[in-house]
Each structure stands twice: as C-alpha cells, then as structure tokens.
Amino acid sequence: MSVALNNPLASLEQLETTISRRDGVSEELEEDLRNLGSELIESAGILLKLPQVAMATAQVLFQRFFYMASLKEFGIVEIGMGSLFLASKLEECFVRMTHLITVYDILIRRLKGLSTRTPLDAFSQRAYQLKNMAIAAEMQILRKLGFIVHVQLPxxxxxxxxxxxxxxxxxxxxxxxxxxxxxxxxxxxxxxxxxxxxxxxxxxxxxxxxxxxxxxxxxxxxxxxxxxxxxxxxxxxxxxxxxxxxxxxxxxxxxxxxxxx
Known part of the structure; x- marks a missing residue:
C-alpha cells in the first residue's frame, strides 16, 4: 500500500485485482465477506461496550488487511477478532481476550441459528482455538500492514x-x-x-x-x-x-x- 498523507490507501492494482480474486474468490463473495466481517466487528464492539472509534478503527484495519492477504488464507472471524483486539489497544480501551472470544462465539452461534443460552467455557477446546486464532491474527495484521496501523476517521x-x-x-x-x-x-x-x-x-x-x-x-x-x-x-x-x-x-x-x- 502506498502511504498517503492521512491514511494508507490501496493502489489501483490492488483494487482492480485483489489477492483474494487472484486466488479464485469471486468479487461478489469477497464483497459479502468484507461486509459480514465488518458487521461482526461492530456487533462485537457493541456487546463489549467499546467506544465507536475503536470499532471503526478495527473495521478499517480489517478492510486494509484483505488488500494485503487472501480470504483463502485467512478467515473473517480470526481477522475480525484480531482487528478488534488490536484497535482496543490503539484506542486505549483494552478488551480482555476472554470477553472478546466469548462475544464472538455468541455472534457466530446466533448467525448460524444455534442456541446462545450456554456461554463459552473459557477452558474448552473451542475457547482455546478462538484465543489462538485472535492472537495469531493480530500479529498477521501488524505484519501484513507493516505496522502502519494509524487510522484517521472522518x-x-x-x-x-x-x-x-x-x-x-x-x-x-x-x-x-x-x-x-x-x-x-x-x-x-x-x-x-x-x-x-x-x-x-x-x-x-x-x-x-x-x-x-x-x-x-x-x-x-x-x-x-x-x-x-x-x-x-x-x-x-x-x-x-x-x-x-x-x-x-x-x-x-x-x-x-x-x-x-
């Protein structure tokens, strides 16, 4: 990405043919997954009572990431969690990992039409997997974006x-x-x-x-x-x-x- 005065912007080449599309992901599917991933970030942020600026920053980081990486290589859940975890640090409203994965688990089950009555067991294999996904995703975001994570909002x-x-x-x-x-x-x-x-x-x-x-x-x-x-x-x-x-x-x-x- 070329670094503009305010925000890093995708190049014309990145916009015309994203990495995901080169990997065989259709333009429609990529657009839908970007939409849903951002929606999950917002929903999680609301449940976690995070400020608007943290949710917005996370959504922008999420969108930036998928101009540097493929949806075939990284899923929207892991990158969404990593973006929100990173944004909570950048905007100084740190969220606990346990709370983050619990909220995402609820949102995923709700999306799939499954019961959300029983909260995620923090010591379960599922919790362990989600936590590892979020931690690894945060590092991938930092690496793929070259640690350029400043976001100026309008x-x-x-x-x-x-x-x-x-x-x-x-x-x-x-x-x-x-x-x-x-x-x-x-x-x-x-x-x-x-x-x-x-x-x-x-x-x-x-x-x-x-x-x-x-x-x-x-x-x-x-x-x-x-x-x-x-x-x-x-x-x-x-x-x-x-x-x-x-x-x-x-x-x-x-x-x-x-x-x-």
Whole structure:
C-alpha cells in the first residue's frame, strides 16, 4: 500500500485485482465477506461496550488487511477478532481476550441459528482455538500492514463541515450523515478514499434524503470548499447506497478459511 498523507490507501492494482480474486474468490463473495466481517466487528464492539472509534478503527484495519492477504488464507472471524483486539489497544480501551472470544462465539452461534443460552467455557477446546486464532491474527495484521496501523476517521471532519455549511444544528442531517459514515465501514471506501471525501459523501447523501439544497459560494459548488472532487465523493456515496439494495446471507457465508471451497 502506498502511504498517503492521512491514511494508507490501496493502489489501483490492488483494487482492480485483489489477492483474494487472484486466488479464485469471486468479487461478489469477497464483497459479502468484507461486509459480514465488518458487521461482526461492530456487533462485537457493541456487546463489549467499546467506544465507536475503536470499532471503526478495527473495521478499517480489517478492510486494509484483505488488500494485503487472501480470504483463502485467512478467515473473517480470526481477522475480525484480531482487528478488534488490536484497535482496543490503539484506542486505549483494552478488551480482555476472554470477553472478546466469548462475544464472538455468541455472534457466530446466533448467525448460524444455534442456541446462545450456554456461554463459552473459557477452558474448552473451542475457547482455546478462538484465543489462538485472535492472537495469531493480530500479529498477521501488524505484519501484513507493516505496522502502519494509524487510522484517521472522518467523523470530526464531517461535523466541522456541517458547521461551515450552517447545518450543525440540523439534527436529522447530522444523524443521517453519521449513520452513513458508520455504514460505509462495511465497504472498502475507507481504504480507497481520504476522510474529507468520505465526510462530504455522507453529508451529500444526508442532504439528499432531507431535500436540502446546499449553498454555492462565488459560483463554486459547496464541496469545493473542502477540496473534494465530485466524481470521487459520488463514487463513495454509490458504494454506501449499494449496501441497502442487497440482503446479506450471513448464515451461509464461509467464516473460516477452511470453509472456503
């Protein structure tokens, strides 16, 4: 990955042909697994009562990882756990390994339609396997990303942009834009575009929903105030909107590398 000013971004070559696709994983399956893996991270983070920034950081690390590695070699459960464990350290909200694997076990069983009444036995073989997977995954993430694990998120930028546009007090727009930023974490946009572009895309989508026409100043479109290109932010917006038109069949998706045919 080339290191940009704010975040490491995937190269054009990485985007056109990912390692997973070279390994025979279809584009649709890769997209679904990225989506589900990010969704599991968010669900686990909520159950663990982690701050939003930790969940978001973990999701970005997860997305970055799979531009450096194949889904045939690493499963979304192990990399999801490793990403969340690492992010909890980076954001100084450390989570205990026992709690992490217990929560993931509950989510996996719930996804597969199995009973979640009996919690994971911390001394069981299953717990031992999950713990080893998470520890090994954290090291793989650090190694594959070259220890470049800084993540700049667009939330504060988005709030500042709303203030500049005079919309900081419009609760509905702010809430919708925030939700779009959250939903975007299930896609690859945080690895393909810089935070200003993502923030503008979220505002644009929110204002379209609320039928709010944003101002032009001295003949310039509003997004030029933030040095953002319209083609780029509309591409981000399209990626986010695609999420709402496709139902994710998580129950039948491969969670582990051994499940990949």
């Amino acid at each position: 939330y504060n930028l988005m709030i500042n942009y709303l203030r500049i546009l005079g919309l900081e007090d419009h609760e509905t727009v702010a809430r919708r834009a925030w939700n779009y930023l959250n939903d975007g974490l299930r896609t690859n946009i945080y690895v393909t575009h810089e935070p200003p572009t993502i923030a503008v895309a979220a505002i644009w989508l929110a204002c379209r929903d609320e039928q709010i026409k944003l101002p032009c100043q001295i003949g310039q479109e509003w997004w030029l105030l933030f040095d953002v290109d319209s083609v780029n932010f509309k591409n981000v917006a399209a990626h986010i909107r695609r999420l709402y038109y496709k139902k994710l069949d998580g129950k039948n998706l491969p969670l582990y590398k051994d499940d990949m045919s």
